[in-house]
Amino acid sequence: MSENEPDRPDRRHDRRGGGRPERRERPGTGRVGYGGQARRTDPGKRSSQRPSERRRHADPARSVAYETLRAVSDGAYANLELPGRLRRAHLGGRDAAFATELVYGVTRMRGFYDAVLARCSDRAPVDMDPPVLDVLRLGVHQLLGMRVPAHAAVDATVGLTRGEIGAGAASFVNAVLRRVSETPAEDWMGLVAPGAGRRAEGTDDGAFEAPTSLEDVGVAHSHPGWIVRALRAALLAHGASTPETVDADLLDLLHAHNVPADVTLIARPGLLEVEDLLEAGASPGTLSPYAAILTEGGDPGGFPAVRDGRAAVQDEGSQVLVLALVEAYDRLVAPGASEPRWLDLCAGPGGKAGLLAALSIPRGATLFANETSEHRAELVESAVGAAMDAGAEVFVGVGDGRRIGAEEPNSFDLVLIDAPCTGLGALRRRPDARWRRTPADVGDLTALQEDLLSSGLDALRPGGVLGYATCSPHEAETIQVVNRVTRGRADVELLDAGRLLDSISRSGHVTAGRGSFVQLWPHVEGTDAMFFAVMRRREAPAGDL
Template identity: 55%
Template sequence: MSQRPTRPRSATPPRARGRSGDAARLAAYTVLRSVAAGGYANLELPKELRRRHLRGRDAAFATELTYGACRLCGFYDPVIALAADRPLERLDEAVLDTLRLGAHQLLGMRVPAHAAADETVALARQVNGAGAAGLVNAVMRRISEADRETWLARVVPTEPLTARLAVEQSHPEWIVKALRQALIGHGASTAGTVDEDLERLLAADNAAPELHLVARPGLIEVEELVRAVESTAATAAAHPHVPTAVVLDHGDPGAIAAIRDGRAAVQDAGSQVVAAALVATPRTGPGHAPGGRERWLDLCAGPGGKAGLLAALAVRHDADLVANEVAPHRATLVEQTLAAAIEAARGSASRIEVRTGDGRRIGAEEPAAYDRILVDAPCTGLGALRRRPEARWRRTTADLAALGTLQRELLGGALPALAPGGILAYATCSPHLAETTFVIADVLKKHPNVQQIDARAAVADVTTGWTEDLGPGPGVQLWPHIHGTDGMFFALLRREG
């Protein structure tokens, strides 16, 4: 008769075990439930940390637990189903979230097995009830009987590659396939390297990203921002490749005065590159606006990150900027984000304006009115999965059709608003070919007076050390596993006449 393996048991006697979860785990659970109700982890978690007064190591623990359980449930869910000996559909959703937190502590963090089990059961007792706590205890004990590699061998299919990576790297298989096609389509991989590159990209999606800050030129310089960060007992350094960016090693951005007053902001370095490269691209012909000043347009400005950098650059270049947003509540966010630049513009020749309007009609309403236009189009966000852990589970292939129509309408509507010789930047935070190169190709067929120009020169002008990593052109695709940024796509179009 085979002997059952010895189960690791908690060293804590039952009477001494906690009756409720600790604050960090309770915060993580609360965020997961908010996400299940339609919330966003990156918005809900900071509120929970403040509400429970979590700082330092406790805040870092809650952050890793929340993001890890959310990102990696594509792996944890089949483990939980096997350990519970029942399909996930028979598990209460709230209990499943508790088990995901427990599984991440056991298989994704350096939490001792007995502590992970005890604290997860205590959390279940508090938020799911005594009956559920018994189930959670049994499942946690079962999961703790094997290590991560053993569980991977049990639940990950061996073939095909995309199915294996979908579970192993916890991404829906349609996203795995799309990213594989994007790596080849954007020239980042060859047929011989794509499988290895794909694994690196998916792994980067599952790693905690660097936190980047932007020093908005003319409002604050990078060196000043670094000193401001260090005055809060945090640490920071200038980004090695993007001159406006600062890498925050640790600390609370909200504690930095320059961020609170709008001279700086939290913004991925790749997003900064898009705005800076648009401004750096030479236009042909004279400026459109009277007096020789250029007029710029951010067509889809909300919530205001790129618009904030464009506004600061507009003041520096004596240009005018219109930040347009279709949703009134998002336009309010843009106004708040641009407040420091608007104040700075009052002492200059520049005018910064925030509007509410449908960007698809801008060309008909203001033909040939702008020298530089940014179309930062709504997209699936597949380039920012590491920052938005729930996005991979919410997006479906059906989203591509609706977004593709909107992307083409926005770009097609913006091009007539471009003055002769003017420059338009089309950007998405997604490398999906259906949202990037296919959109550009389709719209250009209808606008023979518009040409795509090579964006690599502009990106090289506003970065350091990336010249060899910008792909074959003419568009530029940034990658988390290559550039350490979100997966921003960037294309430049010029109106010839």
């Protein structure tokens, strides 16, 4: 039902506690009807408080989490919505961490939690009123995904429901959550996803139980089934798995998506030494020589260099692909370049543009950063500000990247295309993306990606280099896009992206994919699942890298 439809007595509970009459528990089912209350004589299942004494309002952290989830359900992004609500509620420290865990924990695991809720209510989650479903998910996460005592989780969630939705809904939430609390999380896993298989951490393949159902794998690891199938195919297509290892690797990958990623910073070269971040408490990265990782958590805004733009939050996978592209430029283009011009074709929100701007200074290059919207262009301007203060020449413009190749052909020595994509490579950082995307999105995005890559190649000068990147390992968005566009162009040669990344990597080795392509993985390199290909526009006989 649409969020904008009026309340209907048979579907919703209003704030006065109205709604459908209670329904009794169905004997032998363990399920509770909407608005119903479990009828048991076990005194351990009863509250010792009088109704007038029971909690009627939630604490601020739970309230912020609930409000954020409601906003996300209406289309907001958790990573953009939550910080502002925390500030407005003046939450910090443990309260902010608790609210953050609630929001991201629910968002990550809601597929599994909904399967549990379906076992504990006569009403399927899809048929529940969205506000009620959100508070139920908050309660289930506290019961199954956190160390909150069961009585506290139920009591606090019922208080949140009573204050935000109404007494009738609170009765229903209380009954359902008590049902959930009767079964441990590991037992629920076996009940709702018996065919999911298991990869015990810290053991060899002898402890691996192969999955018998990819749908159950999706339920257990809280991923839509189509994403599970796409990721399994991607592991094979990029050469990260063999048919014998792919199921175990898939479970490792999905597990990595549900583990919060450490915050990674970049010390923008020429603007800040990475040692300054390390001395402030960060740890060195594993791939990028400019990376520093906040392994113990913490607020990036607490670093003065982050506040003034000399450092920024940026995943290592995002860092190394820019560094590899500039390495190709240094080897193949820079020796003969005069007044070099660089282009970031899809620059928003500006992380890669900020790194390119810093790298452009010692190379005397002018950077042109293109975005399709005014708002994202403003974010790019902010990201490149510190580099411009240090002498970078950067122009930020708003335009359709698909037209730049025709409007400015043969104009740039370096082009970066970080193409819009499904975002399946960043699900550990943006878990809400797994619930926003559908298989239909892939076709629309691949058409856009091909147009952008063709435009970028047309904008490239003969002899120039281009990097194509996506934060998705989906084969259709990566290998297939590059192959379709380059197959019909005799003026383009693919370079060895793996060798380029090896040459700039702190570790000296990056797991390469198939042929000229690189595909990074959260469960292997510890980065977002970035895909990267590097190509050169021919000006003469093809040169060797």
